[in-house]
Amino acid sequence: MTGVILAVAAGALIGLALGALGGGGSVLAVPALIYLLGFGPIGATTAALVIVALTSATALAAHAREGQVRWRTGLLFAAAGVLPAILGGALAAHVPGALLTAAFAVVAGAAAVCMLRCRRRAGAAGAVRPGRAVAAGAGLGGVTGFVGVGGGFLAVPALVQVLGMRMRAAVGTSLLVITVNSLAALASRAGTVADLDWAVVGPFTGVAVLGASAGKRLGARVSGDALQRIFAVVLLAVAAFMLVDAVA
Template structure:
């Protein structure tokens, strides 16, 4: 399969994941860039952040008119992760790639488990909506702690963080799945821009346009259609789909580390 076709297919999958699930773009983009498109691991995280940033803007635009984006909650969540994201972005190139890959896989598996627990919780009782005082009711400390942890992961692994933001918004802040999906895009965008800016300042970037161009183009189109797909699925179905994607990626990456 040619590089062009592979990049188009990978980009479409990443875009649909971001548009429909509010995350999973970076956690899919990084292994796709490394294992399928031959991008050097040191550049894959940075390239992924560029792709995720561009795609998230499209996905957020699609979700903004639905009422499912809690801007204040997303901004607070992301703000707590700015300094950790900067710090870990500086450290990212000093840690062995095998360690980063194993950490990436382990976090994806933990996030999948959190989402599966969330589906069982939401079948027992409907999630409480998030009004203006939502973060205060849930505990600002929990919001800040979760946001800081997510920022650190974003900077270290070169992902937007949506694969952890959605489970955190559902489990910690008790947002309904659809609102968690929309709100996570705010978090992803802020975290990605901060981490990308830091990485560019520290090490610069060299994009392979033959890979990047078709990848990001297909991802943007996929994000546009992903929002339409999300509207046809229940919150529980979205959570199960998210968890399945994360478990598949975690297994694939762990096999790569152990092989």
């Protein structure tokens, strides 16, 4: 019973993050599953992909209704990452859990620092170069598959910093990228999905879906710059904690 309560609480937080920030779901779900619910690194990353894929797809529909999804760029970005995500997921099955945790922390920390210190490319919005979108999408897909995340915490910085997209459009578009990448990464982990504790994953996912709706309303009341700072600070704190744990 305690596990279900913790899953519900964590699911609410993950849903809020995805709805408001267009990412951060996996980067919060993975440590919650490991440190609060007792999952191993492989089980946690697989469960996080299930949770985030379903939650992101739900949140995507709401953002799309408001015109905050750049479909052409998002689909190009996501499609470029499908094969790398599958290959990364297959590789992760042969890597020690501590190394996966450390890799997760390093990637999250790098994204957080970029969000805090890098400035958006002036005048790039609306003039996305396909080659740049493909390269960024492929890199994101590989990382998504390997460390077992939906990739929103990397997709948002990439869409803002590399492709020059405005923050609110990046939030909506990242949900498209997250959904596609999560499903691709899950395809390479299909054999481990049946072994998940669905008594925990089910409530976790259900509450996350509900939380995404509340998160979207919250995000509409906060400026894009403030969202970016909040997103980065949360990432940095989680990354520091997980890196310390991995090397301890």
